[in-house]
Amino acid sequence: MTDLTGRRFAALIGDGDTTSGITLHTIWGTPLGLEVVAMPLAPGTTHYPSLTPDIPSAFWYERALHDLYGVIPDGHPRLDPLVLPHIDNGTPLPRRVMGTGLFTIPHGPVRSGVFESVEYVVETPGEDIPHVNVRPFAKHRGLEVRFGAMTVHSGVMLAERVEGIASVAHALAFSHAVERLTGAEPPPRAQLARVLHAELERIANHLDVAVKLADAAGLAVAVARFGYHKERVLRLVSALCGNRFGRGVVVPGGIRSQPRLAPGVLQPRLDELRHDIQADAGALMGTASFLDRLRATGPLDPDEAALYGLLGPVGRACGLDLDTRWRHPYDAYPLLKHDSGPQRDAGDAMARLQVRWDELDQSFDLLRQVIELLPDTEDTLRAPVEPVAGIAVAAVEAPQGEVLYLIRADAEGHLSRCAPRSASFHNLAVFSHTFAGDILTDFPFIEASFGVSIAGVVM
Amino acid sequence: MPWIFRGLRDGVLTTRYPRRPDPYADDGVESLARPLPGAEWEPGLDGLCPTGAITGDADSMVRLDQGGCVGCGACVLARPDTFAWQHGSRQSRVDRAGLIVPEVPGTDEELARLRAELGQRTKALRRSVHIRHVDAGSDGSEEWEILALLNPVYDVHRLGIFFTASPRHADILLVTGAGTHGMAAPLARTLEGTPRPLVVIAAGTDAVSGGLVAPSYATSNGIGSLVPVDVWVPGSPPSPFALLHAILLATGRLR
Numbered sequence: 001m002t003d004l005t006g007r008r009f010a011a012l013i014g015d016g017d018t019t020s021g022i023t024l025h026t027i028w029g030t031p032l033g034l035e036v037v038a039m040p041l042a043p044g045t046t047h048y049p050s051l052t053p054d055i056p057s058a059f060w061y062e063r064a065l066h067d068l069y070g071v072i073p074d075g076h077p078r079l080d081p082l083v084l085p086h087i088d089n090g091t092p093l094p095r096r097v098m099g100t101g102l103f104t105i106p107h108g109p110v111r112s113g114v115f116e117s118v119e120y121v122v123e124t125p126g127e128d129i130p131h132v133n134v135r136p137f138a139k140h141r142g143l144e145v146r147f148g149a150m151t152v153h154s155g156v157m158l159a160e161r162v163e164g165i166a167s168v169a170h171a172l173a174f175s176h177a178v179e180r181l182t183g184a185e186p187p188p189r190a191q192l193a194r195v196l197h198a199e200l201e202r203i204a205n206h207l208d209v210a211v212k213l214a215d216a217a218g219l220a221v222a223v224a225r226f227g228y229h230k231e232r233v234l235r236l237v238s239a240l241c242g243n244r245f246g247r248g249v250v251v252p253g254g255i256r257s258q259p260r261l262a263p264g265v266l267q268p269r270l271d272e273l274r275h276d277i278q279a280d281a282g283a284l285m286g287t288a289s290f291l292d293r294l295r296a297t298g299p300l301d302p303d304e305a306a307l308y309g310l311l312g313p314v315g316r317a318c319g320l321d322l323d324t325r326w327r328h329p330y331d332a333y334p335l336l337k338h339d340s341g342p343q344r345d346a347g348d349a350m351a352r353l354q355v356r357w358d359e360l361d362q363s364f365d366l367l368r369q370v371i372e373l374l375p376d377t378e379d380t381l382r383a384p385v386e387p388v389a390g391i392a393v394a395a396v397e398a399p400q401g402e403v404l405y406l407i408r409a410d411a412e413g414h415l416s417r418c419a420p421r422s423a424s425f426h427n428l429a430v431f432s433h434t435f436a437g438d439i440l441t442d443f444p445f446i447e448a449s450f451g452v453s454i455a456g457v458v459m
Numbered sequence: 460m461p462w463i464f465r466g467l468r469d470g471v472l473t474t475r476y477p478r479r480p481d482p483y484a485d486d487g488v489e490s491l492a493r494p495l496p497g498a499e500w501e502p503g504l505d506g507l508c509p510t511g512a513i514t515g516d517a518d519s520m521v522r523l524d525q526g527g528c529v530g531c532g533a534c535v536l537a538r539p540d541t542f543a544w545q546h547g548s549r550q551s552r553v554d555r556a557g558l559i560v561p562e563v564p565g566t567d568e569e570l571a572r573l574r575a576e577l578g579q580r581t582k583a584l585r586r587s588v589h590i591r592h593v594d595a596g597s598d599g600s601e602e603w604e605i606l607a608l609l610n611p612v613y614d615v616h617r618l619g620i621f622f623t624a625s626p627r628h629a630d631i632l633l634v635t636g637a638g639t640h641g642m643a644a645p646l647a648r649t650l651e652g653t654p655r656p657l658v659v660i661a662a663g664t665d666a667v668s669g670g671l672v673a674p675s676y677a678t679s680n681g682i683g684s685l686v687p688v689d690v691w692v693p694g695s696p697p698s699p700f701a702l703l704h705a706i707l708l709a710t711g712r713l714r
Contacts, residue, residue, distance in 0.1 A: 085641040109645050112624035117594040138641035142677030164600030221466040227610030242489035455599040
């Protein structure tokens with residue numbers, strides 16, 4: 001949601017406890033960067049006026065805060081549990097839509113296939129989907145409390161596990177928050193290596209979406225081809241750092257070790273990969289039976305996307321460009337040239353896939369520039385990080401969209417608060433709005449086109 | 460039609476593992492640390508590990524519980540004279556204590572009994588086995604590695620290993636994640652809905668011990684207290700080869 005001054009609601013994060021007083025941090029995206037507005041509640045107070053009536057995207061944030069902090073937003077439209085388990089007292093599933101012949105399908109939490117656990121409560125007369133309620137609580141792991149036992153140095157390992165398929169992005173967002181707090185400036189080599197890993201992670205994630213979409217359409221060869229390309233990317237990452245998900249590379253202050261492949265080895269492998277992916281993507285985008293399933297499926301209205309401030313490829317498919325890499329460039333991104341690429345604004349599953357192909361292409365262009373620049377930098381990997389007491393917030397662009405970390409640390413470097421906010425959380429709140437005119441068999445396409453990870457939603 | 464030729468484009472991509480060794484299975488990933496043989500205990504070594512997996516005991520040897528190892532490499536970086544990366548994908552064990560390296564003496568008899576019992580139970584599953592995956596609070600990366608088993612590089616169908624959508628058709632439950640309270644009931648219902656004989660695999664360090672997520676108010680710190688685990692696979696996440704090794708171990712197809 002953007003208001004008159006061009007501010008966008010980015011997050012609502014709680015801090016403290018009821019006895020000493022809870023502080024609600026509203027985080028706004030502004031043209032100058034992220035702005036944190038603290039709203040302290042008096043000790044013992046648990047009520048505050050709900051933001052949701054004015055800012056619809058606060059809907060999930062306030063439900064999560066209610067679960068974890070017990071604060072009650074007065075005037076909230078539906079304060080159901082979101083991240084804590086519902087109490088199963090044997091009552092029938094709640095119904096939102098009334099009428100004859102309607103029934104409720106609880107889809108999950110154990111899904112039909114290898115998926116992350118999440119429950120979609122689908123209300124349907126048989127084919128149409130008038131209402132979907134997303135209940136992601138099954139995977140709540142209590143990570144925000146777990147961060148409280150960590151330091152500005154060790155916390156990065158847990159950040160990598162908040163959303164495992166975007167490990168690099170989460171490690172980066174955490175590290176940037178620490179660097180903003182402590183004033184550490186990563187050396188040039190580290191800034192380039194960070195972009196190298198972040199873009200490889202983006203390629204792997206976008207290929208994963210292609211695999212899932214092709215699988216939903218039953219295109220066995222396409223599934224095999226994109227699965228093969230994704231495996232090649234993960235193997236390339238493991239050849240660079242020893243880990244298939246780029247874990248252990250990004251640390252506050254820089255990176256931990258040199259990329260293990262020489263530019264002369266890396267670039268040809270990327271060229272080959274790009275060529276193969278482009279050829280298969282071209283074939284996929286020429287397969288009529290596949291495209292028919294995506295066109296006009298899971299549509300999102302551009303006005304609604306702007307109202308909710310949708311992030312990443314989901315937002316960009318509605319013409320909403322909130323790419324942190326170019327809005328507020330970090331690490332080596334200011335050095336890199338990029339085209340803005342074709343504008344997509346159809347807002348359907350097709351546009352979301354097209355955005356991902358555009359981004360994939362762009363990632364290969366960025367990687368080429370990074371590999372050219374790498375040899376000319378000094379060998380220094382890491383700047384010293386001297387703990388400073390204070391609070392800081394930072395954001396980077398994950399494959400799913402903007403990942404944001406708010407941290408508060410003491411002078412010894414202990415984290416007294418660390419709150420990650422993934423793009424998956426922000427975007428999944430509008431998932432249930434996308435079913436206008438779609439039927440049950442469209443469900444897997446719409447789900448895959450969002451490309452979210454449930455681990456990052458409930459943490 | 461064009462997809463048919465596209466599928467033939469790169470020839471056979473599939474590994475010959477386990478019949479032939481695969482270099483990526485042996486040396487591709489650094490996922491677990493181990494103490495070097497003969498490494499001696501000294502105070503302070505336990506502080507290197509973020510999950511407390513490093514311990515020392517009276518016999519003055521350093522022990523590392525790989526069931527708690529998240530592969531961060533902190534110990535290997537700080538003390539290369541004492542710790543090293545473990546190579547290879549033969550990382551899973553049929554007993555939880557077997558994940559401690561070097562092994563604790565006196566566990567051989569119990570191990571032999573476990574192996575024999577598991578072998579007896581899985582006799583009928585050796586040629587064809589159906590797996591039901593359940594996510595009990597993973598970070599999402601384990602699911603990627605499980606799905607990778609179906610890509611043409613690993614192609615586990617060639618070994619008679621299939622994934623099934625229903626627990627009613629499953630022989631193996633492959634459980635990932637630290638065992639969140641929200642998944643305790645669905646996991647129990649899945650277990651109940653699965654026919655016997657049944658093998659349960661705890662896939663990943665989170666499933667074995669909770670990993671970095673433990674201790675947590677929202678999880679059981681591993682799935683061991685929720686379901687009877689037969690095979691323990693460490694790794695955060697375990698690589699596809701490590702998962703494949705676990706499945707073959709569970710069905711008695713490895714010596």
